[in-house]
Amino acid sequence: MRRINKINKYFIASIFTNTTIHILLIIGCFFMIFPFIWMIISSFKPNIEIINIEFKLFSSNWTLENYKRVINEMPIYRSYFNSILVAIVATISTIFGASLAGFLFAKFRFWGKEILFFIVLGSVMIPIQIVIIPLYYMISKINLADTYIGLVFPFLINAFSIFLMRQFIYGIPSELIEAAKVDGATEWRIYFKIILPLVKPAIGVVGILSFLWTYDEFLWPLVVVRSNEMMTLPLLLGRYSMSEGGVIAGPSLATATIVLAPILIIYGFFQRFFVKGISMTGIKG
Amino acid sequence: MKNILLKRNHIRSFVIIVSLIVLTYYIFVGIWPFIFNLYMSFSKSDLSGNWIFVGLNNYKFLFRDPVFLKALINNFMYLIIMVTIGMVSSLIIAGFIKRTSGLAKKIYIALFFAPVVTSLVAVSMVWKLLYYPEVGIFAKMILSMFPVSPPRFLADPNTALLSIIIMDVWKETGLRVIILHAGMEEIPESIYDSSRIDGASSITQFFKITIPLIRPQIIFLIAIYSINALRVFTQIYMMTTSPPGGPMNSTQVLVVKLYLEAFRSFKAGTGAVISLVIFILLFGLVLMEIKSFQQKWEY
Numbered sequence: 236m237r238r239i240n241k242i243n244k245y246f247i248a249s250i251f252t253n254t255t256i257h258i259l260l261i262i263g264c265f266f267m268i269f270p271f272i273w274m275i276i277s278s279f280k281p282n283i284e285i286i287n288i289e290f291k292l293f294s295s296n297w298t299l300e301n302y303k304r305v306i307n308e309m310p311i312y313r314s315y316f317n318s319i320l321v322a323i324v325a326t327i328s329t330i331f332g333a334s335l336a337g338f339l340f341a342k343f344r345f346w347g348k349e350i351l352f353f354i355v356l357g358s359v360m361i362p363i364q365i366v367i368i369p370l371y372y373m374i375s376k377i378n379l380a381d382t383y384i385g386l387v388f389p390f391l392i393n394a395f396s397i398f399l400m401r402q403f404i405y406g407i408p409s410e411l412i413e414a415a416k417v418d419g420a421t422e423w424r425i426y427f428k429i430i431l432p433l434v435k436p437a438i439g440v441v442g443i444l445s446f447l448w449t450y451d452e453f454l455w456p457l458v459v460v461r462s463n464e465m466m467t468l469p470l471l472l473g474r475y476s477m478s479e480g481g482v483i484a485g486p487s488l489a490t491a492t493i494v495l496a497p498i499l500i501i502y503g504f505f506q507r508f509f510v511k512g513i514s515m516t517g518i519k520g
Numbered sequence: 521m522k523n524i525l526l527k528r529n530h531i532r533s534f535v536i537i538v539s540l541i542v543l544t545y546y547i548f549v550g551i552w553p554f555i556f557n558l559y560m561s562f563s564k565s566d567l568s569g570n571w572i573f574v575g576l577n578n579y580k581f582l583f584r585d586p587v588f589l590k591a592l593i594n595n596f597m598y599l600i601i602m603v604t605i606g607m608v609s610s611l612i613i614a615g616f617i618k619r620t621s622g623l624a625k626k627i628y629i630a631l632f633f634a635p636v637v638t639s640l641v642a643v644s645m646v647w648k649l650l651y652y653p654e655v656g657i658f659a660k661m662i663l664s665m666f667p668v669s670p671p672r673f674l675a676d677p678n679t680a681l682l683s684i685i686i687m688d689v690w691k692e693t694g695l696r697v698i699i700l701h702a703g704m705e706e707i708p709e710s711i712y713d714s715s716r717i718d719g720a721s722s723i724t725q726f727f728k729i730t731i732p733l734i735r736p737q738i739i740f741l742i743a744i745y746s747i748n749a750l751r752v753f754t755q756i757y758m759m760t761t762s763p764p765g766g767p768m769n770s771t772q773v774l775v776v777k778l779y780l781e782a783f784r785s786f787k788a789g790t791g792a793v794i795s796l797v798i799f800i801l802l803f804g805l806v807l808m809e810i811k812s813f814q815q816k817w818e819y
Contacts, residue, residue, distance in 0.1 A: 253619065257624065267632055270690075343532075345535045365795045366550065369560060373553065453758075476645055477762070488645075490645075491642040499638065502634065507630075
């Protein structure tokens with residue numbers, strides 16, 4: 236009898252704590268997405284209603300005025316194109332570069348391998364913030380400032396992706412590669428026919444992360460871009476943040492929505508893939 | 521050994537081409553700029569091409585600059601506060617999420633993770649408006665819940681840095697939660713069962729079992745985020761723009777200072793010294809983290 240009572244007590248207690256946990260988590264989730272909801276709703280409100288003494292989440296005068304202003308005042312289409320182009324080039328280059336280097340480091344033995352790996356490892360400690368002045372000097376001296384090549388150059392490959400690929404390719408059985416070699420396949424053929432198809436999950440992670448990082452990069456474009464034509468979306472937003480406060484709240488929020496919309500939509504569809512891929516990298520690290 | 525392909529005597533085009541690509545690229549974006557940066561730190565230049573050797577002048581000038589010292593302190597404050605609040609909140613949330621299941625769990629994870637994938641520039645912009653003093657949303661929320669006058673957030677030197685840190689914690693919570701949660705899922709349920717028989721409460725279990733067993737993930741996250749805290753730029757630049765670095769330099773940090781010196785005041789030499797300071801701090805942090813990773817094996 237006493238035992239049953241005890242179980243009952245635990246049971247009630249656990250229902251109670253479970254409910255509390257769910258309530259707390261729901262509140263937490265609300266805070267996680269509230270800024271986005273506010274951003275999207277406010278971007279369709281007249282400017283004066285966004286930051287106002289009277290707080291109303293929903294306005295009675297919906298308007299597209301803010302979006303019209305952004306399109307008229309800022310080179311938004313061009314910036315969109317620039318951002319996507321730079322991010323795609325960096326992503327493709329990182330996928331190929333990192334998988335090639337990962338294959339090299341995981342499956343080959345050659346003179347200088349340790350030194351080369353040490354250089355890649357060391358580059359983790361030299362992020363772009365540290366070398367931005369000489370890098371800018373170099374890029375501007377060879378007249379690549381304010382060009383696509385200059386914009387994308389520092390993001391063509393990164394050490395993190397090389398490590399991830401190396402780790403992943405290390406897990407591929409060498410017998411598979413040996414067998415292909417016996418059949419007379421070259422290393423290039425093995426890379427394209429065996430390695431690339433087998434590292435698809437890692438390609439997904441590296442691709443997503445490279446795309447997001449480059450799409451969101453702010454400091455390097457801020458330094459290297461001079462003309463309106465070469466602006467990326469983050470720079471466009473940065474320009475709005477220059478003018479203080481509520482005066483341009485509407486257009487800023489419209490721009491922020493334009494910047495975030497593709498990411499949020501893609502995330503909505505491939506959410507599980509994102510989460511899985513990124514927790515995989517966490518365990519590896 | 522098993523994992524390494526057989527040596528071949530003839531020269532392999534694959535190895536040579538790929539190593540040359542990697543080597544050349546890292547010489548251009550890493551090694552050479554780093555050495556050049558050292559040289560720059562001893563010279564005076566406005567980045568137009570003239571370099572005048574000035575010895576240690578840049579160093580002397582910088583270490584007497586109170587704004588630089590303020591930036592250094594702010595970076596440390598940022599690191600400590602952001603990592604502490606971030607880790608504690610993420611541990612609690614991950615622990616909570618572990619106790620849910622099914623669809624609810626998936627939805628929680630998806631929503632907590634949403635800010636991670638979004639653009640930092642854009643969310644900084646949004647939060648700047650949410651933080652709007654007196655008539656902004658957060659000010660009104662606090663006003664409606666507590667009988668105090670709300671802080672002025674980014675406009676007040678005392679709260680500006682903390683406000684930015686809270687935004688940063690908000691944005692990255694999902695990533696920490698997912699990594700910690702993945703670690704928690706790997707702990708065998710039998711450990712919890714046997715401790716429950718011994719009468720351990722779930723709070724005791726959390727501190728005595730969960731946290732020690734996900735120590736690798738915790739160290740990994742602390743490592744990543746302390747490095748991030750040293751490199752922080754975008755959110756400071758976006759949220760406290762006029763002047764950059766916030767009211768009374770209350771949000772001034774090293775990378776912002778570097779940017780202002782090199783690309784606004786055109787003192788490349790001073791900027792180069794700041795780069796070196798960041799590098800040394802980063803180097804120290806990485807060494808410390810390697811050490812704590814090694815401790816794991818003795819544990």
